[in-house]
Structure formats: structure tokens, C-alpha cells
Amino acid sequence: MIIKRFTAQTAPKAMKLVKDALGLDAVIFSQKTLDKGSANERVEIMAAIDHDTITSPPLPNPEPGATTGGAGYGYQTVRKQATQKKPVKTRPKPKKRQAQAPESQKVRQNFSRLLQEREASLRPKTVPPKQLKTKATIWRDEIIDQVQALPVAQSSGNDPIIIALVGPTGVGKTTTAAKLAAWYHIQEGKKVALLTMDCYRIGATDQLRTYARIMHLPCEVAIRKKDLEQAIARHWDTDVIIIDTTGKSPYDTDHIDELAEWFAEIASLQPLLVVSATTKKEDLRQIVQVYDALEPHSLILTKLDETRTYASLCQQVAASNLPVGYLTMGQRVPEDFIVPDKPLLDTFFKKGWSALEQHIN
Ligand SMILES: Nc1nc2c(ncn2[C@@H]2O[C@H](COP(=O)(O)OP(=O)(O)O)[C@@H](O)[C@H]2O)c(=O)[nH]1
Ligand SMILES: [Mg+2]
Structure with missing residues (x-):
């Protein structure tokens, strides 16, 4: 410089x-x-x-x-x-390219087209996002199609319908037992009796007794297997007997064996497996697998209000091969309870929470 x-x-x-x-x-x-x-x-x-x-x-x-x-x-x-117009030094102008002969131009064009075609053929084939979405939707709908609705079966003749709510701790068995009792009693005008086998926790029986008292329904506690059989016999003249059970860990197989033994003598008993929508996928799989020993009639899906994602739940329900009997979406007894039909289940698993909202009072 x-x-x-x-x-x-x-x-x-x-x-x-x-x-x-x-x-x-x-x-x-x-x-x-x-x-x-x-x-x-x-x-x-x-x-x-x-x-x-x-x-x-x-x-x-x-x-x-x-x-x-x-x-x-x-x-x-x-x-x-500078006011001076002409610069002292000017960059040499690039030489003008000679116009190409039409022949060589053609060769170049063909060559670049071939190159582009080859590049395109080597590029990995990706599915356009729109098509992907359609495939995902088709796949989702296929799963939803497998989910069936099935309320509790009617009993034969004058025998009462006997339902037992089984499932892990805290999923809402007792609350749902009260909701079911209210639905049969108030909506259907049925004669209902409540039984509870849940003496595991202090005050566990009080919860169901309180609901029974409010609805003026009989409620009995069955501590031993014999108690349960006798209580059922005493309420044989009712339309519906709802049994609440103790919740245990799905990894406690002894509990399932014990329940199976209790239920073995009661021929028309329909176990309903209560599962919460907030349960993790793997745990839900384990629950369904473990309670399969009781041959559940159907599933009750609870706590649908505590999440807004239901895809995993839908997959697990479909994989369980069990129909869905009831839905619950809140703590209010008897309001937060739905007896779904197939179209409602379809809409719910497709649209999510908004599909249920309109059914809540
Ligand atoms: N958010 C919500 N809470 C619920 C539902 N069902 C039950 N619960 C609540 O979950 C808790 C455990 O319910 P409980 O019936 O005692 O469960 P259990 O141990 O299976 O008998 C209670 O506080 C209930 O009020 C539901 O559908 N939604
Ligand atoms: Mg309970």
C-alpha cells in the first residue's frame, strides 16, 4: 500500500x-x-x-x-x-463468447437433460407429505374400526345382571360403580344392589356406602368368598348387582388368582376391566394381559378428562380385543358417565375430547 x-x-x-x-x-x-x-x-x-x-x-x-x-x-x-467521468483504469471486459453452433447447443441441451434425469432417478423416493397423511389416517381409521362398543349383557330370564368392576388401584372403580348404579337405577329404573369386596383400605367401604345411601340402594360388604356368594343370593331379586373390588398392582398376579377363585362360582358374573386413560402404554398392555385371566366382558375407560391424547389408548383398546362398555370423564356422580355406541367411539377416537364435551351435562 x-x-x-x-x-x-x-x-x-x-x-x-x-x-x-x-x-x-x-x-x-x-x-x-x-x-x-x-x-x-x-x-x-x-x-x-x-x-x-x-x-x-x-x-x-x-x-x-x-x-x-x-x-x-x-x-x-x-x-x-470523483467528478471525472472516465476511470483511469478499467477492468478488462470479458471477451464475448462466440455464438455456439446450433449443433453443439443441441448436444449440450441433451446432455444436461440426461444428467437431470439420472439425478432424479438416483434421488431417494420419498412419499409426498399429503400422501403420508392419508396413509396415517387410513391406518388410524383401521385401528378405530376394531374398537367395538358393548354395554353389559342382559341376563337370562329373571336372573339379575351381575357386574364386577376390576382393575388397578385408583382408576375409578368405586366412583364408576356408583355411576353405573345411578345410571341403572335412575335412567333405566332398575332395582340395583351394591356389594363391595374392597376392605383393603381404611374407609374404602364407606365411599360406596355413602353413594348407596344417597341413592337409597342396599350396600353390603363381602370380606370372604362365602360372604360374596351369600350377598348375591340375598339380592337375587334385584335387576342389577354391582360389585366393587379392591384395586391392586397389575404386577400382583396373586390378586388376580384370588379374584378368579371368588368369581369362579358365580356363573353369570360379568367382570368389567376399568382402565384409566392416563395410564402409560406399557402399563396398560400389562393390565390387559394380567386381567385376561378373569375373562373380562368389556372395558370401562375412565379419566378421559385428564388427557387430550387418546391415540395410544385407542391402540391398546383395539389390541385387547375387548369391547368398550362405558366411558367416564370426571368425578361427578352420576353426570360424568357415558354409555357409548360405536359411532360415538369412532368420533371420539378421531376427534378427541370435543366429541365427548357435547355429551357432558
Ligand atoms: N378426573 C377424573 N377423576 C376420576 C374419574 N373417575 C374417578 N375419578 C377420581 O379418581 C379417584 C380414585 O377413584 P376411585 O373410584 O376411588 O378409584 P378406585 O381405587 O379404582 O376405586 C377419586 O378421586 C375419583 O373421584 C374420572 O373419570 N375422571
Ligand atoms: Mg375403590
Whole structure:
């Protein structure tokens, strides 16, 4: 880089010196007035240029008082200020390409088309997103199709319908037993009796007794297998007997064996497996598998209000091969309870929560 100082009586004159000496690509580092107010007042410009861009040799001062020399730093190029029309140095213009013969043009076009075709054939085949969505929807609908609705079966003759709610702890068995009792008693006008085998927790029986008292329904506790058989016999004249059971871990197989033994003697008993929508996929699979030993009649899906994602639940229900008998979506007894038909289950698993909302009072 060459750095020079230029002085002249006025700024335009000093700038002309810069242009003449360094050309239009010169960079102005500084400009200041020297001996301001005196007879010797003049303008000093510090300018620089790269060796490569020097376009013309530095000229001697064209007028008295004009000088060049020195060093500095700056930010401005002369080109911006130049009034001179023609640049001293011009970049050589690229040579004009000779017009191609039509023959060779054709060959080039064919070649690039072949290249494009080959690239396209090598690209991995991806399914367009729209098509993917359709496939996912088809797959989802196939799963939903497998989910069937089936309310509790009617009993033969004058025998009562006997239902037992089984399932893990805290899924809503007792609450749902009360909802079912209310539905049969209030909606269907049936004569209902409540039995509970749940003496495991302190106060567990009180929960169902309280519901029974409010609905003016009989409620009995069965601590032993014999108690259960006798209680059923006592309420044989009712339309529906609803049995609440103790919840245990789905990994406690002894509990399932014990229940199976209790139920073995009661021929028309329909076990309903209560599962919560908030249960994790793997646990749900385990629950369905373990309770299969009791040959459940159907599923009761509870706590549908506690989530908004039902795809995994739908898959598990379909995989269980068990129909869905009832849905619950809240703690209110008897309101938060639905006896779904197949179209409602379809809409629910397709649209989610909004499909249930309109059925809630
Ligand atoms: N959010 C919601 N809570 C529920 C539902 N069903 C039951 N519960 C609540 O879940 C808790 C456990 O219910 P409970 O009937 O005692 O379960 P159990 O141990 O299976 O008998 C209670 O606080 C119930 O009020 C439901 O559908 N939605
Ligand atoms: Mg309970």
C-alpha cells in the first residue's frame, strides 16, 4: 500500500491531486485544514492506494503550495467523490463468447437433460407429505374400526345382571360403580344392589356406602368368598348387582388368582376391566394381559378428562380385543358417565375430547 499526503489551497484542488496521483480507487484517510485563518491556509488530504490498483504514476504538484507525501489511515475512496467521468483504469471486459453452433447447443441441451434425469432417478423416493397423511389416517381409521362398543349383557330370564368392576388401584372403580348404579337405577329404573369386596383400605367401604345411601340402594360388604356368594343370593331379586373390588398392582398376579377363585362360582358374573386413560402404554398392555385371566366382558375407560391424547389408548383398546362398555370423564356422580355406541367411539377416537364435551351435562 502507498500512503501519501496531498496539500493544496482548497479541498477540490487537493482531491484533484489525489486523483491524478493515485487514481479513482485511492482511499482518503483524513482531510484537515492547516494554518486555518492565515494567509498560508491550505487543505491536507492523506490518501492511500494498493500497489495493484495504481493506475497512473504520481504527478508532481501542479500548482504552488500543492504537495504530496506522508502516511495515515481512513475510510473513504476517491471514486465516491470523483467528478471525472472516465476511470483511469478499467477492468478488462470479458471477451464475448462466440455464438455456439446450433449443433453443439443441441448436444449440450441433451446432455444436461440426461444428467437431470439420472439425478432424479438416483434421488431417494420419498412419499409426498399429503400422501403420508392419508396413509396415517387410513391406518388410524383401521385401528378405530376394531374398537367395538358393548354395554353389559342382559341376563337370562329373571336372573339379575351381575357386574364386577376390576382393575388397578385408583382408576375409578368405586366412583364408576356408583355411576353405573345411578345410571341403572335412575335412567333405566332398575332395582340395583351394591356389594363391595374392597376392605383393603381404611374407609374404602364407606365411599360406596355413602353413594348407596344417597341413592337409597342396599350396600353390603363381602370380606370372604362365602360372604360374596351369600350377598348375591340375598339380592337375587334385584335387576342389577354391582360389585366393587379392591384395586391392586397389575404386577400382583396373586390378586388376580384370588379374584378368579371368588368369581369362579358365580356363573353369570360379568367382570368389567376399568382402565384409566392416563395410564402409560406399557402399563396398560400389562393390565390387559394380567386381567385376561378373569375373562373380562368389556372395558370401562375412565379419566378421559385428564388427557387430550387418546391415540395410544385407542391402540391398546383395539389390541385387547375387548369391547368398550362405558366411558367416564370426571368425578361427578352420576353426570360424568357415558354409555357409548360405536359411532360415538369412532368420533371420539378421531376427534378427541370435543366429541365427548357435547355429551357432558
Ligand atoms: N378426573 C377424573 N377423576 C376420576 C374419574 N373417575 C374417578 N375419578 C377420581 O379418581 C379417584 C380414585 O377413584 P376411585 O373410584 O376411588 O378409584 P378406585 O381405587 O379404582 O376405586 C377419586 O378421586 C375419583 O373421584 C374420572 O373419570 N375422571
Ligand atoms: Mg375403590
